[in-house]
Amino acid sequence: MKSPHAETVTPDRDWYPPAQRLDSPNQDERPPGQQPELIVVHAISLPPGEFGGGHVAELFQNRLDPDAHPYFAEVGGLRVSAHVLIDREGQATQFVPFSRRAWHAGVSRWQGRERCNDFSIGIELEGTDEDPFTPAQYVALAQMIGWVRARWPDIGPDALAGHSDIAPGRKTDPGPHFDWARLRQELHEVSA
Template sequence: MTIQDFSIKEHRLTAAEQCLSPNHNERPDGEISLLVIHNISLPPGEFGGPGIHQLFTNCLNPDDHPYYREIHQLEVSAHLLIDRHGQVTQFVPFDKRAWHAGRSCFDGREACNDFSIGIELEGTDDLPFTDEQYAALTGVTGALMQQYPQINPERICGHSDIAPGRKTDPGPAFDWERYRRSLAGN
């Protein structure tokens, strides 16, 4: 996938499945200038189930897995999820504030949700991400940088970069060099 495979209209990625999360609100000043890469799997270490969608839409059943009892009441979201097959789901329009970063700081500025877009990759810190995920992420990133020019390669980071000590994702299995090379060639 390349940037040509993705377009953004009315702050929505046209190639993405749309699954609106209630967990968002208005950005304080409309700024979109940072891209934050995350990883998630629900249950932890398992892929392909409905858990992530259910979490982001407040429908996670605490009886479906012991771990869900700890997290089912969280109100969290991301703008996008890229699953292991490279399929993209959008939960929050880009002009809205998704609840993905929590306590965070980038370049001396706190509350990164106010000005960032959050992309979740289905995965874990220690398992390699798929070729399809890197291809989709590269295409999506290119479209985002074109639509929101304040996002540039220097303003793309991991959750661990903006919440050090609290978060570890996207983790050591995420190949930053590969991703940055693919952006440069896109």
């Protein structure tokens, strides 16, 4: 499916080649002159604690059936997205080009700057606060971060945060089971 924003994106920087593409309407232009400077790691599962089923993609595309599960009635009206979702098997789906603003962070602050959506890339991992993430997810996340950093030089080596880091007290993801040391090791192996 051709993106409705194809004229404003650069394919060699905006679309991660291994990812399946599904457009989300929940995106817009970044502020003028603003490039990505931060990667935010999230975790999501729909319904909560269940994996697979395509419901996260439906949420990001405003197609979640509120009658399919009681929880969906609560979240079906949200207008949210992420740039990329990595499922439990390490497969990536991209919803928003990296040069555009995905609606993933909400009210947020990083290093004194508010509105993290303006300058960040949001990556959702299929998961919960209660479950460890899979080895395939760490490998896929590290490979994608390496690819993104090579194309967006304003994203420095320390410009990596969890949703809980930019919205403390409001968000807890990616949660206590996310292994930041393992991600750093995977990133080291990708760059070696």
